[in-house]
Amino acid sequence: MSKDLQIYFNPNCSKCRLALEILDAENSTFEVIRYLEHPLERRQLEVILDNLSDPISDLVRKDRRFSELGLDAADYTTRDSVVNLILDHPELMQRPLIHKNGQWSIARSAERVLEILRT
Numbered sequence: 001m002s003k004d005l006q007i008y009f010n011p012n013c014s015k016c017r018l019a020l021e022i023l024d025a026e027n028s029t030f031e032v033i034r035y036l037e038h039p040l041e042r043r044q045l046e047v048i049l050d051n052l053s054d055p056i057s058d059l060v061r062k063d064r065r066f067s068e069l070g071l072d073a074a075d076y077t078t079r080d081s082v083v084n085l086i087l088d089h090p091e092l093m094q095r096p097l098i099h100k101n102g103q104w105s106i107a108r109s110a111e112r113v114l115e116i117l118r119t
Contacts, residue, residue, distance in 0.1 A: 005030040007107075008097035015108050016096040022113045035097075039090045045083045048097070053105045056082055061092045 007023065009016045009032050023030050040048075049056055057077045060066070066073075069089065076082050086093045098107045098116050107113045 004101060006033055006099040007031070008033050008035045008093070008095060008099070010034070010036055010095050013095050018110060019096040019098070019107050019113045022110055023117070026114075026117055028117060035093060035095075036090055040086070040093075042083060042087060045086055046079065048099075048104045049079050049082060051102060051104050053103055058106055059094050059097075060085060061094050063092075065089070066092055 005023075005028055007016070007019060007030055009020065011017070011034070020032070049059065052059060056079055057073070059082055060073070060076045062073050071085075076085055094106050094108070096107050096113075098105050098113070100116055100119075105112065105116050107116055
């Protein structure tokens with residue numbers, strides 16, 4: 001498998017499954033990383049955030065689990081705060097996350113997945 005294209009994947013996520021379907025349909029060679037089974041380490045998260053094409057705060061899912069934990073989005077806008085949160089709660093990492101040629105992108109739409117593939 002190619003190390004040039006990776007997708008950080010949660011099989012329970014419909015957006016992740018859609019991204020995989022698109023990658024397959026485009027005959028892409030990629031590596032699937034199930035980040036909940038193999039949680040990222042601090043340094044890996046720091047590299048992601050240093051090379052994320054989206055705002056840092058977008059890497060945090062502000063979903064039902066986020067609310068259940070009583071968290072406030074305003075507290076997760078810096079690199080360190082996002083890294084610490086995802087280390088403690090990897091399920092709060094936004095997905096799917098695609099790594100291509102050193103660039104990291106959140107790919108929640110079909111259009112975004114195709115855009116990443118074509119750049």
